Amino acid sequence: MKEVAVEVDDGRAYGRRSGHSDADLYEVDAGTPAGELLRRYWHPVARSDEATSVPRSIRALGENLVLFRDGQGRPGLMEPRCCHRGTTLLYGKVENDGIRCCYHGWLFDAEGHCVDQPCEPDRGRNRDRYRQPWYPVVDYNGLVFAYMGPAEKQPVFPKYDIFEDLGDDEEIVIVDHFAFGGPSDAPCNWFQTHENTMDPYHVFILHNAISGSQFNPNLSLWPEVSFEGHPWGVTSIQDRPLDDGTVLHRVTEIRMPTIRVVATPTLSYLGKTNNMSWALPIDETHTRVYAMVRVPKDRDPQGLPTYGPESKAWHDLTEVEHQLYPGDYEAQVGQNAVTLHSTERLASSDRGVSMVRRLWKEQLAVIAAGNDPVGVEFGDDAPVIALVAGNYMLER
C-alpha cells in the first residue's frame, strides 16, 4: 500500500513564514504615504541650545540636514550640500546674517537666500537667483521645531495649554528620554514607540509583574481600562481604586501625528499632566523622544523609573540586569528595528493599539484624497490646544 504524506503543523519553527512590516505604519521618507503625512506637521528636530554658531548635523524624517543659529539669534535648518558646488555647510562659518560656505564663501540667510558671493562680480549680481534648500523652524520652549512639508500646506505652529501663563516660580524644561528612562535615541521605528502609549496593560505586566515596580507602587494595581477615540487622537483611561477610598483616574493621550501625553508614572505630579512628548522619526529605524515639562523651579522635572531591587538607573544596569528588569526600551527595541506586523496576533487587550493604527490610516486616506489631516490649523486665530491627560484623584 502506498504511503500518503500528511502535512503536520505542530507549531514548530521549521518552515515558518517570515513576516513583513506594514509600510503605511513605518515609512518616513518624502514621497511615501506615511512620510508625506508626517510632513504635514511641525516636528521637534533638536533642543534650542543645540542650534549655535557651530553648525550641527541633524537627521530627521530620513533627511540629513544642518542646523545653526545666526548672530541675530535666528535658527536655520538646511540641506548640508551647498547649492554652489556641493561641499557641506557643516564646515560653514556662521555669521550675523547666516551661514557662509567654507569653500567659496557664498552666504545664506536662515531662509536659504544667497546674500553674498564674494568671488563673483559685485559680490554676486545674480545672487538672488540662488537659494539653498531650507526648512522653516521655530523655537518653542527650548525645542527647535521644523516644518518639512509643502509650502502651501504649512500649518500655523501649534501651542499647548499646559505651557501657557507661566508663573515666576515656574519653568519649562526639556528632557530627552526614550519612554521615561533610557537613552534619548532608540534603534527602532517610531510608530512602535507611539502605539505603546495606548497599551496600558503593559504597565501592569512589564513595569510591575515582570520587572518589579518601576513606577509608583499604585500603578502595580490592576486597572479598569477603557479607550476613547477622538478626531485628534486616542485616549486611554485607567481607573485604580486605592486603599484610602479614592480612585486614581489616569488618562493618557495620543495626538496626531507623533504626540504622546503620559502624566508622570511616578505620580510625582497629580492633576492635569505637566508634560508632553514628541517622537521624532530620525529615520525608519531610529527614534528620539523629546519631553517638554512644566515644573516649579525648585523641583525635579518628572522623576524617572528605577530598575531592579537596587533601584538602579537604566544606564547603570548590566547586560544581565537588562534581561532581569526590562523596561520600555528593551520591550520596544526588542520588537525589531521595524516590527513585523504580519506575524502579530492582536488580541482584545490591543484595542488601543488598533485604534492608533486605524486613526493613522484614516489620515493617510484623508491626505490621499487631497484634504488636510486632522489637527492642522491655518488661520491666525488657531486655538491653543487643550490636553486632557493627567493623574486625577477622584472620590469613590
Ligand code: FES
Ligand atoms: S561649494 Fe559652497 S560656495 Fe562653493
Ligand SMILES: [Fe+2]
Ligand atoms: Fe511603558
